[in-house]
Amino acid sequence: MDRIDLAIIGGTGVYRLAELDDVRSFDLETRFGAPSGPVRVGRLGDRSVAFLARHGEGHSVPPHRVNYRANLAALQQLGATRVLAMNTVGGITERFGPRVLACPDQLIDYTWGRISTICEEEGSEVLHVDFGEPYTESLRRMVLDAAKAAGVPLVDGGCYGATQGPRLETRAEIARMRRDGCDLVGMTGMPEAGLARELGLDYACLAIVANWAAGAGPQVDEVITLQDVLDNVEAASAHLPELLRGVLDRMNAG
Template structure:
């Protein structure tokens, strides 16, 4: 079993459509098991991973992020394209918009954030200057333009613990801090991908305005419905990006662990 690319599907993105000869597998890792569907697209091996499980049965704070990322690493994945359903902190980011995330604020509380917790693995202070691989983001932006898919190039993702939605006071704080969108899954996924020396990028789908901005109380169904209406745009963007990706990994991602050695 092997794969070069991975698509991590968030809320509403469970269908690995477009993959040829798709087969579901359970991958054993030192951190537990992870579910993936392996297949081929445009002659390239792709792993599809449903972040919340195939039946959306795992809450954001209970996702085994370390098992998921380690499983992709064991498969040989070098590039991860992730989706995320997010709320908007700004009126100009409307439901249905796609945001190419370039930074994050971490408001999580209880999740393991690293593969390196001391002996015997060692301790790593991973550099997050380019948290979401700029080379991969640039490639996605170029492909989106060629496919007439509108994306907002750049946005700060505020990651909250969940599973509850945020309070109006929290939303005002996150907006004042420079956040653009709010979700519950990007951290620690993006950090672990960097520790695994993968190129990782997230395209966030705005599904709603946040509490205090929205004119009505938020529901999970609203999130699911908006994703369902717009998921084809993300799917087309990701698969075209995989098909067109023939460049070298000239970014710093393959050398993120230079001080320690690769996983």
């Protein structure tokens, strides 16, 4: 098994990486159970990339039922040390409209009832990891620099608010999140980021803005449809191959 240079977790609308060559599939079992689906490992240029669809390749796993621990453990089991998480999100503040790509630097966790630590089982070592900066800055910088070099517009920073789902939020909830300082809203940013820190994985988020959050856009009464979300994700993802190649090139240089 070759070294995995980068592991990618795909969110809603990103169920595979068509650009991968020589793809092999791994159906794994971890100490936390089974991940959301097979891990696809292939080549992007001369680098080895692992891909896992967070919700399953048929989008069958809702956000509160994702086995985040197993997903990350499966990638780590294959040798990954860096994880780039793609999260499909709603935009709250002005810079984060539909089809924007962003690399947030902060988050707020509004989820509940999810297993949020690898210390859950009796007898596990109790970890108190530092989480003041929830994303690995060196990996964030690689993503930002790669986007700049490739001419891919990418917003640097922003606060991701993680909600429970699977329903979308009310206008009042989004208004509260704006007051709290959130720029983006999604359903899968936590506990994934916290678990990555506990597992010692470098982790960054590439947020794909699929829609305005409730009451946040210029048309406050706009109804969000799944087709609109998928169309916007497809459009925003058009330059992902160049961006990912740039990230991998910077890993090589390091």
